Amino acid sequence: MRTAHKFAMANEYITADMVEVTEFPEIAQRYRVQGVPLTVINETVNVLGSVPEDEFARKVLEALGK
Amino acid sequence: MPIIKDSDRKAVQDALADLSTPVEMILFTRAQDCEYCEPTRELLGEVAALSPKITLKVHDLDKDAGLAATYGVDKVPALVLRNEKDYGIRFFGIPAGYEFSTLIDDIKDVSREQHGLSAPILEQLAKVNRPVHIQVLVTPS
Numbered sequence: 532m533r534t535a536h537k538f539a540m541a542n543e544y545i546t547a548d549m550v551e552v553t554e555f556p557e558i559a560q561r562y563r564v565q566g567v568p569l570t571v572i573n574e575t576v577n578v579l580g581s582v583p584e585d586e587f588a589r590k591v592l593e594a595l596g597k
Numbered sequence: 598m599p600i601i602k603d604s605d606r607k608a609v610q611d612a613l614a615d616l617s618t619p620v621e622m623i624l625f626t627r628a629q630d631c632e633y634c635e636p637t638r639e640l641l642g643e644v645a646a647l648s649p650k651i652t653l654k655v656h657d658l659d660k661d662a663g664l665a666a667t668y669g670v671d672k673v674p675a676l677v678l679r680n681e682k683d684y685g686i687r688f689f690g691i692p693a694g695y696e697f698s699t700l701i702d703d704i705k706d707v708s709r710e711q712h713g714l715s716a717p718i719l720e721q722l723a724k725v726n727r728p729v730h731i732q733v734l735v736t737p738s
Binding site: 535542546551553555556559569570574589592 | 685
């Protein structure tokens with residue numbers, strides 16, 4: 532979670548939400564959450580589990596087709 | 598009864614002891630159909646009481662719909678963490694358990710205007726030139 536918020540601080544185009552899914556079951560359903568943390572980037576790229584910062588950054592770029 | 602345990606209060610206060618710029622916590626709630634709105638308000642109120650650099654402002658999602666839209670807030674409880682700048686840091690749902698540490702560490706980062714990311718990571722992120730919305734879905738720990 533911290534990495535996503537740090538990324539938001541580092542780049543003005545990035546917004547990062549923590550979403551506590553037990554309070555928002557419709558979101559858990561929408562993304563078919565079976566494990567956490569599940570990171571959803573621009574609705575297109577999903578990352579399950581905690582990953583190192585460099586891998587996370589690559590996933591962010593992947594979501595932009597870069 | 599306070600939400601932050603007495604045994605934890607000192608540690609949190611110490612963690613928040615050397616903040617730099619003021620930090621605003623902007624909380625959106627709703628009077629009804631929001632089980633965690635009041636506990637979240639209480640928890641954040643207790644955090645704000647631990648440092649003169651932290652302020653808490655509470656808004657109603659329906660009455661302040663315009664402001665909520667500005668922040669991209671569409672569900673409650675929602676917390677925007679910012680200083681004079683909005684970095685895009687949001688919490689939907691109560692930041693308790695493991696995410697309480699996230700909140701405290703985020704407050705420190707925002708106040709110091711430091712994220713601590715390494716140069717290679719920043720080089721990668723510099724390529725981001727279009728909006729990116731990251732949602733990290735978590736459960737209470």
